[in-house]
Amino acid sequence: xxxxxxxxxxxxxxxxxxxxxxxxxxxxxxxxxxxxxxxxxxxxxxxxxxxxxxxxxxxxxxxxxxxxxxxxxxxxxxxxxxxxxxxxxxxxxxxxxxxxxxxxxxxxxxxxxxxxxxxxxxxxxxxxxxxxxxxxxxxxxxxxxxxxxxxxxxxxxxxxxxxxxxxxxx
Amino acid sequence: xxxxxxxxxxxxxxxxxxxxxxxxxxxxxxxxxxxxxxxxxxxxxxxxxxxxxxxxxxxxxxxxxxxxxxxxxxxxxxxxxxxxxxxxxxxxxxxxxxxxxxxxxxxxxxxxxxxxxxxxxxxxxxxxxxxxxxxxxxxxxxxxxxxxxxxxxxxxxxxxxxxxxxxxxxxxxxxxxxxxxxxxxxx
Numbered sequence: 641x642x643x644x645x646x647x648x649x650x651x652x653x654x655x656x657x658x659x660x661x662x663x664x665x666x667x668x669x670x671x672x673x674x675x676x677x678x679x680x681x682x683x684x685x686x687x688x689x690x691x692x693x694x695x696x697x698x699x700x701x702x703x704x705x706x707x708x709x710x711x712x713x714x715x716x717x718x719x720x721x722x723x724x725x726x727x728x729x730x731x732x733x734x735x736x737x738x739x740x741x742x743x744x745x746x747x748x749x750x751x752x753x754x755x756x757x758x759x760x761x762x763x764x765x766x767x768x769x770x771x772x773x774x775x776x777x778x779x780x781x782x783x784x785x786x787x788x789x790x791x792x793x794x795x796x797x798x799x800x801x802x803x804x805x806x807x808x809x810x
Numbered sequence: 811x812x813x814x815x816x817x818x819x820x821x822x823x824x825x826x827x828x829x830x831x832x833x834x835x836x837x838x839x840x841x842x843x844x845x846x847x848x849x850x851x852x853x854x855x856x857x858x859x860x861x862x863x864x865x866x867x868x869x870x871x872x873x874x875x876x877x878x879x880x881x882x883x884x885x886x887x888x889x890x891x892x893x894x895x896x897x898x899x900x901x902x903x904x905x906x907x908x909x910x911x912x913x914x915x916x917x918x919x920x921x922x923x924x925x926x927x928x929x930x931x932x933x934x935x936x937x938x939x940x941x942x943x944x945x946x947x948x949x950x951x952x953x954x955x956x957x958x959x960x961x962x963x964x965x966x967x968x969x970x971x972x973x974x975x976x977x978x979x980x981x982x983x984x985x986x987x988x989x990x991x992x993x994x995x996x997x
Contacts, residue, residue: 731984731985731986731987733981733982733984735839735840735979735981735982736839736840736845759987759988760987761988761990763933763990763992765930765931765933765992766838766932767840768839768840768930768932769840770990772984772987772989772990773987774986774987798840799845799982801982803983805985805986806938
């Protein structure tokens, strides 16, 4: 059984998920983890599935991309099993006036401290830019990272908070 | 807290603020005034009373608005208006009132809920707030120090407004990477 990483992105319309899932189901591909969401009018699917060979999945998805509206990629990946956590979970929130390089600068601070971003989303609403990230980070460096994030945010003119995630929330 | 501290608003009503205030324009994020800690005010100062009346007037004309803090009208002062009267999620309610220099004294029964903000008009977010709250603050006009014990939606509104006075938005407290949503319904 091969494990495949598949991405599909294209202009949003009703039926993209159904079309892609149907193709994969016919191939006997089992969807495991996935995210599928609409980003400013584009629909983006990122998924891991188990079953067919990469070439087989690629060929089966090709007709969906034939009209040029959808782009599908398939690649075989090595099953990695469960990831071990590299720290405690934190939530990073950044907001402020949109400008170039906010995500780059803030995530670099996290990376330099060994922080691992496990989930991240950004939104642009008018001129307000919002970055929300879930980060695994060693509690030992949290205080130092908070100070460095604050300095980086101040230089960018944005606001930042880093808080321990609430495990019992929602 | 001085000896005159009392629980509830006592005989304070909006009438203390005098004639109706003026509707002021509401500031949207990003704006520096929304992210700076606001300053303490003299609750008996004429300027504070005017601001209080203006906050009530501005809150009243915005459909669905249950609270408005001074930074949202561009004033860095620790003053906010709240009125959750008739809201389906409200439990205890103190009607329409304004508090100055308010602080949270006790907070418990934390619960997640969706909230929006007039200063972040396009987004809502899931935020954990105390469902039971004790707040102390001063009433504009009389300057009386009061202690309010509340719960449910009024507690959420008070925490949201006290956050505004500290330069915080709900965005600073959202639960996770996918806890902010494009607003679909504008009241």
